[in-house]
Each structure stands twice: as structure tokens, then as C-alpha cells.
């Protein structure tokens with residue numbers, strides 16, 4: 001599982017938008033958004049980090065740093 005900090009998420013719509021932005025590229029990915037922490041965790045995902053970051057940015061959010069990569 002890997003986790004990235006994302007700025008600009010505030011509600012359930014943001015959760016859905018970000019989840020769909022990633023699962024559109026990798027339908028098997030397991031995406032978990034923590035609004036309180038401002039973090040998105042992704043498991044069972046074969047996408048390179050750059051692709052995940054681009055998908056999140058194109059959905060309208062700002063990517064910060066990866067806090068956990070494994």
C-alpha cells in the first residue's frame with residue numbers, strides 16, 4: 001500500500017472523484033481517502049506513482065508528498 005498527501009479534498013464528492021480518477025486507470029486498485037488527514041491510500045495498484053499523481057491533479061487536486069511507499 002502507498003499513501004500520498006493531497007490538498008483540496010473536503011467532502012464525499014472529492015472522495016468519489018479521486019477514487020474514480022485512479023480506478024479508471026487501474027480497475028483493480030483499492031483506493032481509500034482519509035479527508036481528516038488529507039491522504040489517499042492506494043493498494044493493489046500497478047500504476048507508477050507519476051501516473052497516480054497526474055490522475056489526481058487532472059481531477060483538480062494538488063498532490064504533495066508520498067508519505068508511505070511499499
Ligand SMILES: [Cu+2]
Nearest residue numbers: 010011013014
Ligand atoms: Cu468535495
